[in-house]
Amino acid sequence: MLHINDLTFRIEGRTLIDGATIAVPSKGATGFVGRNGSGKTSLFRIILGEWQAESGTISLPKRAKIGAVAQEAPASETSLLDVVLEADLERTALFKEADTATDPHRIAEIHLRLADIDAYSAEGRASSILTGLGFDFETQKGPCSALSGGWRMRVALAATLFSAPDLLLLDEPTNYLDLEGTMWLENYLARYPYAALVISHDRELLNRSVQNIMHLEGGKLTLYAGGYDRFERQRSEQQALQLKLKKKQDHARRHMEEFVARFRAQANKARQAQSRLKALEKMQPIASIVEERTIPIELPSPEKILAPPLINLENVDVGYNGVPVLRNLTLQIGVDDRIALLGQNGNGKSTLAKLLSGRLDAMAGRSKRHRKMTIAYFAQHQLDELNPEETAKEHVRVLMENATEAQVRARTARIGLGADKMDTKVGDLSGGEKARLLLALATFNGPDLLILDEPTNHLDVDARQALVQAMLEYQGAVVLISHDQHFVETCADRLWLVADGGIVPFDGDMQEYRRFVLDKTGRKKKSKTGNAPTNGAQGKDKVAERRHGALGREKLAPLRKDVRNIELQVSKLEKDLEKIDAALANPKLYEKDPVALIDLGKKRSDNQKSTKELLEKWLTLSAELEEAAAPKG
DSSP, X not given: OEEEEEEEEEETTEEEEEEEEEEEOSSEEEEEEOOTTSSHHHHHHHHTTSSOOSEEEEEOXXXXXXXXXXXXXXXXXXXXXXXXXXXXXXXXXXXXXXXXXXXXXXXXXXHHHHHHTTGGGHHHHHHHHHHHTTOOHHHHHSBGGGSOHHHHHHHHHHHHHHTOOSEEEXXXXXXXXXXXXXXXXXXXXXXXXXXXXXXXXXXXXHHHSOSEEEEEETTEEEEEESOHHHHHHHHHHHHHHHHHHHHHHHHHHHHHHHHHHHHTTOTTTHHHHHHHHHHHHHOOOOOOXXXXXXXXXXXXXXXXXXXXXXXXXXXXXXXXXXXXXXXXXXXXXXXXXXXXXXXXXXXXXXXXXXXXXXXXXXXXXXXXXXXXXXXXXXXXXXXXXXOTTSBHHHHHHTTOTTOOHHHHHHHHHHHTOOTTTTTSBGGGSOHHHHHXXXXXXXXXXXXXXXXXXXXXXXXXXXXXXXXXXXHHHOOSEEEEEOSOHHHHHHHOSEEEEEETTEEEEOOSOHHHHHHHHHOHHHHHSOOOOOSSSEESSOOHHHHHHHHHHTHHHHXXXXXXXHHHHHHHHHHHHHHHHHHHHHHHTOHHHHHHOHHHHHHHHHHHHHHHHHHHHHHHHHHHHHHHHHHHHSOOO
């Protein structure tokens, strides 16, 4: 379908694409991955003809239609359904011509063509796409002007999908979708009949929806078969093999160079030396592996664990301008809870986050908070609250008034903004760099409760994994909202479903929630609930049903917590072992301090024994967790 031939592209003196050649399959979705700033979006713009490459060509079949979500749908009075239908330009033109045509033969041709392109079922297909992206039937009939910018982006995405282009280009499509919309899009892309190229850092989407992965690194494009996990394994194996071959080649090169230097002047060895010299000249060097290091993300833990609960709500209503969005909430948040909020955008997830963070007051009911509790709140819209004219270092200095310049710079560097970035104005930083800065500022003093609203937007796969690791090491309570299923599954112990003006625990894991979302009949079913939170005054039978349903989640939460704690202990032991081995590698130790040598040897033995015991315990608990999380029946 898409052929890229010896393509080179530079911008501001930096080479993003360097002699890249690749062929994108003509059917199925291909994930397009690479570090932020590597040139993925630039390649999309070249394919669309918006930018010109320095050299090389891009070729597509004649009359191939390319579709991309360029901008949000206009804020017009046109209904959502009509905006999507109008994306099929041929259908729109044929219907318009049919209203004015008078030639019977032409009229027959028009209606025959309309039948060929399945134009008469188009409204149903368009409505189905809009429904999958979160629009109910009444909203679909309403005007686009009634929607916010984020929702109009969904309409634009729906229009692009409906047009069914021969080559579909999607650049981070999940950034303006909720978890439910993301799950629907995964399912849609997995069945897309034409070619699709999808830039994404969402691991689950790349595992479930694509047949291939196209990787951009060092200006080169490489195609791998399978999803993201398989790509990671293949790439690791190739790197290991390349490293092994390079070591072997370097050894052979040194051996030949030594022979040439030693025998070049000797008459009886000159011919052999000359032969090896020619071999050296022809030897193609194997490139060293230059792995870009991902700087860790730090989430400081609270200095002291408070007495539970952190927050207790009883029969609370919360909303805006006197109109409640969530009603009769009764819930508690403990000192080490890990809670993910599920539910479509607009159901009240962010409203609950604002209530818990203190940014919204309860309209009714009783709200009690621990008087010593500190809260860190992170939301994407807060990126706009950073001062674009100030540097990252200046933002950090506000929180370190009495610190030296060196201390401020060191703390800024730990955020992931090194010497080349800390003095850059925030307005010139990338989205990922701004997200790192905002997260670091919000959690600067070790909060007791961390509330995260879509924290993975703008982060690439490696940065998301760094955030996962930071979350696992963080010792406080967490409430998170995210469309990234891998992030939710890894970091959350409890799932709360926000729907119909209330909150109920979801009994099951993310796999079950995916089935719940995609199954139309499942959408109509009530979620099983537990002891807390509850949603309003309901019948005793319903309460009993919810309590029974929550048992599975109650069993999973402590198991996941134990598994996470063991992983943290093993990680610490591994770091300690590295220090011990580094000390044992010092030859002076063997000569000058035999007592310390014996002590280090004992510590190493104890370390390995403890690690082995923890790993055995981890395997047992992991098996129990897997069994407890497995679908019953």
